[in-house]
Amino acid sequence: MKLILDTVTPVHIGSGENIEPYEYVITDKFYKINLDKFIESLEEQDRNNFLEISAKNLVQARQFIKNKANLALIKEYTAKVSEEVRKTYNTKIIDPKSELSIQTFIKSMDKPFLPGSSVKGAIRTALLWYCAEKELQREYPHNIEQKLFKYKNPQDDPFRALKISDSGFIPEEKMQIYNIKTYTKRASLFNELGFNIFIEGTNAYFPDGKSEMVSFVHTLHLDDSLQKYNYLNIKLSPDIIIKACKEFYGALIANELEFFRGESAEGVYLELEKLKGLIKDKSNRFLLRIGWGSQFDGVTINLAMQNRDLKKSRKLINSKYPLGWILAEIK
Template sequence: MKIYRVYGEALTPLHIGSGVVIEPYEYVISKDRLYKIDLAELLISLEDKEREIILGLLEKDILGLRRFIRERVDLSRYSQFSVGVSSKISHLYEEKLDELKNQLLIGLFIRSLNRPYIPGSSLKGALRTAVIFHLLSGKTEEKFSDRLEGKILGCLDNRGFLNPSSDPFRAIKIRDVSLEKESTVIEEIETFRNDGGRLKSMGMQMIKEVVFPKRSFETELLIDDDLFRKNRDMGRRLNIELFINACSDFYQQVIDGEMDYFKRTEIASNYERFLQLDKGEFLLRLGWGSGFNSTTVNLKMPRSKQIRTRRLVAGHLPLGWIKAKIAPI
């Protein structure tokens, strides 16, 4: 077993969700912080009369429930965790809390024991996409699929489908990254299109918990060489050099495409800055909002799909970019 240390730094906001979306009666925003309310604990601890009030509001008066939670719940006692929010979200909360049509739904970052973390599987998935793109010689008419992955990684079964038991990425493990306190913030994310050098909002607003740019992390990457030696059916052998070369190739082409999309806008300069890497460093892109080109081999299609919109935080920050470096332990 070979073990490597992975050093990472978020270059732009990063959101990896778990599917958990909270409504305004499940949280309170006060003094630029969101407090996630433990509704189960709250209901258990209330007197019968107050419990009946909350259950009645939950059925018939959501706005009343929002006000009840905000005005009468002890945040220090009934919050599961708290996280900072941007000033824009604080203002939006104050303005829209009493509007029934505005749900103010918030997508939380994936958590374990109420602490946000980056799954190792997300990092591994970003590496896998880069490797497949890198090893795919020339253009292809074939869609990004399990069959294409199996063909490139040398792990097709007798029927021509990807065989999980001989998939070389079975030998790769990346440990989850538990993030430090105050690593995330609640931000507004909008969808934009480039209208002749001017970014135009499509009016599609989302609110997500994201990792701050410049937040650093460490984890471990393990390569099980014994699995390759013992299993002759294993596909292409994987190593650190291949990962670095693949990421350098793939994400350079993704950035070239993004710079072309954002030409004549201020965001193009952000991408130029991403390419200023030290020796041994490489880029990864992962998480929600990374975009079609960053998660498929679309850029190697002879008639690649044209993606006409982009998601941005605060109107100018793309999502999901990470700078990384791998070193042996």
């Protein structure tokens, strides 16, 4: 079977690595530079000046690179940037206290891709929630999973039967640098925390438009020989996956709509309403939420708890777009 995914809001699957401010330049777009090539490209006097400056003052080194770099010769790859990212970069590049590191997207052979494990994790969370007993009280996550699925060892995990391949590579022009800001809610008011987080993420329907959606094709396989019928409350099938995802991610959107209800977050609320509208029809399309920024409720079965944690912060792009939403279809 094929699993077709389209990005609705930007997705970031982190690699665990950062690009430091002296390793990139932002002008018309983002340029990841090869520092060794930059040094080699300099005339002897400039090279000596740069080595002396970089040993003493990283802020001046950033400015030196920005002013002297021949980007066509030393770039490793590029990505689009929003006007907000460009303005933040130009303002903060001269601030010694600023953190302008960029969290990188997971890559293979230096090219970004969507891991099947991330997609499987999103489906797994939906199935866990779908199977959760309503009277389930708060327990440690690993105990919850074992209670729901009645397995004792990892090798007995019924999700071994669900196999999802990695995607192909994401084209360079479909990647973008985003500025993520964190917002907290007190009473009905939202406050922006005063720091920026730069990430590499995919283009998406929101905020870029339908033509900028990134499409992924994965292979989805259910291995009947690995299904432990006596452990599971359900037998895995495409229909069960679709039903569980529709119900869980529908509940998640409803929870987010309630969180953002109010005049101070009207922009986010309206975008979530649009997101909800994508799955109003009776087709087999369903939503997933994957990657960094999916928030606690999106990666746990917290919504099934009677005494659930109520998280009071959210990460947003452009003050209104949540991360990680994907439209999916099994064919």
